[in-house]
Amino acid sequence: MTAADAPAGRQLVYTLAITEGVRQALQEEPLAFMAGEDVAGAGSVFGIYRGLLAEFGPDRVIDTPISESGIIGLAVGAGATGLKPIVDIMFMDFIGECMDEIVNQLAKMRYMFGGKATLPVTVLTMSGAGMNLAAQHSQSLEAWLCHTPGLKVVMPATAYDVKGAIITAAREPNPVFVVMCKGLMALPGDVPEEPYTLPIGKANVIREGDGLTIVAHGRMIHEATKAADILAGEGVSAEVIDPLWLQPLDTDTIINSVAKTHNALVVHEAVRFGGVGAEIAAQIAELAFDSLDAPVGRVAAPFSPVPFSPVLEQTYVPNAERIADEARRILGVG
């Protein structure tokens, strides 16, 4: 089931879709609990967990100290001993505080133990720029996680996908990072009331086209769609693909699209150097070289911390115009 197949009906904004995803995950699994900084009493600084404490009580919805290592350690230990932890790292930028627990413990415990441990852990975290929160509250660090064997990473950019991603993650026996986009918090979308999951490792084809493949993830799928609209007005038919799952990555959908369109542009909000887009571009070059009419293009953030001043931040974050410009350059038009 994808957003396109969902019956048109109830609309929820992204934040409320998050709440509903966590609520239903807790409802269906008595061994699931949620913990994080200010997730209970405050319902999170983003308001995304409001009402969960009242519904599930303090044994299952838990405010932690400001201790990110402790939070991930809690999830590792509880997950390895029978519970289904759902933990929140408020801003993705804070994963620096708990990278050991993520990279050396959570991701590796099963493998190091010869398959004799299971880590059914969901980590929810909010990424992205655009709100003038400066260099330590605006990053998109998904590449750090995708580079770590043992983790799964999903980056939902619609209300439908964020609820489905949370329920999928909560039912998974593996550690899953649900990287949410704070720039999309007010975005409405069709969200079915019942619980549903997303197929792990399956991309969304947001828009079909035959002249150019734009692969964009996170908030950039919306900019890519706008760029596709602009290009359509110029007679260029762009296909927009949201990988959605960055680990595991749906290489087949991307390669099949490039085989059809013969041109590829990869877009993300994270820093360009070493970003997930570099991996996608490399895979296209490896697997679809003969299909390409031009080198793969990339639009991403420059190699700089996220700046504070609104004028600088707007320059930093990719947008539809820049995506359209790069598309024209690849196609040699305009």
Next chain:
Amino acid sequence: MASSQASEPSAEVLKDLHYRMVRIRHFEEEAGKLMEQGKSPGALHLYIGEEAVASGVMVHLTDNDQITSTHRGHGHLVAKGGDFKKMYAELFGRETGYNKGRGGSMHISNVDAGMLGANGIVAAGPPIAVGAAFSNKYLARIEGRDRMDVAVPFFGDGATNEGAFHEAANMAAIWKLPVVFICENNGYGEFTPQAEHQAISDVADRAAGYGMPGVICDGMDAVAVWEAAGEAIERARTGGGPTLVECKTYRFVDHVGLRGIGLHYRTDEELEEWRARDPIPQHEQRMIEMGVMTAEEIQAVHDAVMADITESIEFAENSPLPDPADLLNDVYTPTAAS
């Protein structure tokens, strides 16, 4: 200090403490030789000298209680009932090892018996133990049990300078989790003496900062550890929250291996002083004086352990190596959906 009201250990407990210590000592001495003869790959951090700590704690635990360990973790697994065959096989990187050869010395584990792994990262264990203790409290609540399983992180003096230790101790205390923090203070953070890595001489002083009891015991005396740990574990089981137990101990061999790497960071006099307090002969002397075991019976324990070791090393050496085709197995738990 531990309560003077704690009961004296029974003959059975004294023998049990002894058996666990002897198993650790011989396991480690033979493991060190295998490494230095080039028969087993990688590096080993040996537990020789610290046997009283793991043994004194583990006598109180069942397979339902969890521990987290350190890079110096063989002793913890042996004391928790580790099977020598599976342990040596793991050190040899064999498919028959506890971790199927995927972990080796620094990650050796037995989840079925609550041993949540040796760990190559200093202070990584305490936050994981807090998670296990959270499970124990959660499951006791939904199953309607009064007594909880207990999680015991082992860590060194050096680990208490890491942020992860602090975060774990604080969380255990505010939530009154069934955790007993066992600090094996062997006086050195790798090669750096305690006086140079922290401005306190008693790690137990740190407990006050978390609002939990801090206890110091003689980590060269299995009975002293047994007494201090027993009281703390019982308090944790019954909802009284965590305790920090500092065991003053010493590693008789170097940071790595038996011979070490030739650094001169401690004096021969210091080493001799601690070796004179070797926990095993000390305990044996006590049992003989109390009439719990005879010298002959004690020797029989050593002989039986050595026979087990000989057989287990042979098993490990003759065990199959992992199939390279299986390299990618167990990175993820397989699911129908993925």
